Amino acid sequence: MRTLLLFLLCPFFAVAQSNTEVYLFTITPSENTITLTNQQNISNNDGYDNQPSFYNDNQVIFASTRNGQTDIASYNIRDKKVAWINDTGFGSEYSPTKIPNQKAISSIRLDTTGLQRLYRYDFKTGKHKEVVKDLVIGYHTWYSEDILISSVLADGGLDLVVSNLKEGTNYTQQKKIGRSLHKIPNSNLISYVSKENEKWEIKSLNPITGATQKIIETVPEAEDMCWLINGTILMPKGNIIYAFNPKTDTRWRMLTSFQDPNLYNITRVATNPTSSMLAIVSDISPEVIVQKQLDAYNARDIDAFLATYTNNIQLFDFPDKKTNEGKEELRKIFDAFFKRTPDLHAEIKNRIVIGNKVIDQEYITANGNNFSAVAIYEIQNGKISKVTFIR
Structure with a gap:
């Protein structure tokens, strides 16, 4: 994600x-x-x-x-x-x-x-x-x-x-x-x-x-x-x-x-x-799972991307505002997004791994625009179960 x-x-x-x-x-x-x-x-x-x-x-x-x-x-x-x-x-x-x-x-x-x-x-x-x-x-x-x-x-x-x-x-x-x-x-x-x-x-x-x-x-x-x-x-x-x-x-x-x-x-x-x-x-390892998700994102491969998430994946804006829930909701959002963003690319500027959490500082390119953001991934049983975004 x-x-x-x-x-x-x-x-x-x-x-x-x-x-x-x-x-x-x-x-x-x-x-x-x-x-x-x-x-x-x-x-x-x-x-x-x-x-x-x-x-x-x-x-x-x-x-x-x-x-x-x-x-x-x-x-x-x-x-x-x-x-x-x-x-x-x-x-x-x-x-x-x-x-x-x-x-x-x-x-x-x-x-x-x-x-x-x-x-x-x-x-x-x-x-x-x-x-x-x-x-x-x-x-x-x-x-x-x-x-x-x-x-x-x-x-x-x-x-x-x-x-x-x-x-x-x-x-x-x-x-x-x-x-x-x-x-x-x-x-x-x-x-x-x-x-x-x-x-x-x-x-x-x-x-x-x-x-x-x-x-x-x-x-x-x-x-x-x-x-x-x-x-x-x-x-x-x-x-x-x-x-x-x-x-x-x-x-x-x-x-x-x-x-x-x-x-x-x-x-x-x-x-x-x-x-x-x-x-x-x-x-x-959590790092390997998050990296697989990143690779699928950059390849705009929707099935490989969703395969890294639990069925009840939850997305939050920091600290605790829930914005999305469920893999099917992610599919609706990202399938269309991948198709209309041919230059999509995320580069990791910094990554910290603490237990089952991976914190990524990301530099993103999309439709000619560039911006930075931070995502906190939580892993349970080999899948990403929660992502918290810091604006």
Whole structure:
């Protein structure tokens, strides 16, 4: 949105989803650290792309938006192509995970009816069947093909539940846990994030004996993690990935800090079985979203321009006078304006990014006239939700 307006007359997954992308890196080990190279955006899709895991060393599976729902996508690293595992039409799938010793994956499905259950999907055919009845599973990992470890919705939070599929039993190990569940490499243990105390802790669990042990406190308020094959934990927060190896480290150390604005808020990390690759998920930064809007404005591309806004976008004159509301109202105004302004161009003289807000000082050309203005953009879930203009 340019300031020319100044001059013109449930369930668990049923929440607003952010605009995220999945990136893939090559992991190169060196003395006491690792280097991440060969950055690729493997989702490259407008909407929710999240929850990556590795089916094998050549395929990354993740939840991806298409046709108004979330399905399971598979990225072939060698061929650099995306394929789709399922097309059920019953609802949306999340958290796809390889099932041990099977050519199949498990995924949480949120049906259009609101029912949320864990399903098994054949990797080749997409045929599906329910894995565990009655449990509302949010996140999961496999200890073996018969033992499932899950974060289960209960009493407004998540419980750690061990399910023995062969025996048909479900045992609640602990209440108040996080979403990140992983098999610890070269061990018979699972890791999980305990939220019982004010300071969150990464703990290990032996699903057979029930024994637990604290490993380390999490990076403050960080939620997601993964294990490298050498026993190092990676945990992201903001644009930084931290590392901790229980065998050699006494505290978290910064592994890498990304300067790419596309990687400003990393929320997920996952590695392949040999730890030669790392998949990460990042929200699209407010700066990138506003820049896409600027580029579409200068190209006078009405559809690309409107794609950067929420459906209920609100426009204000500073400080709080509402002038316009709704994407369709913007279409009526700007479609005609773009067509009758062939020299339209906005240049950014200064830009400040503070949290989810982008403040642009703009120099605008339109029909032979030039003028300056300021716009304050507010971003919610990957879209511009509010713009305030200062005359």
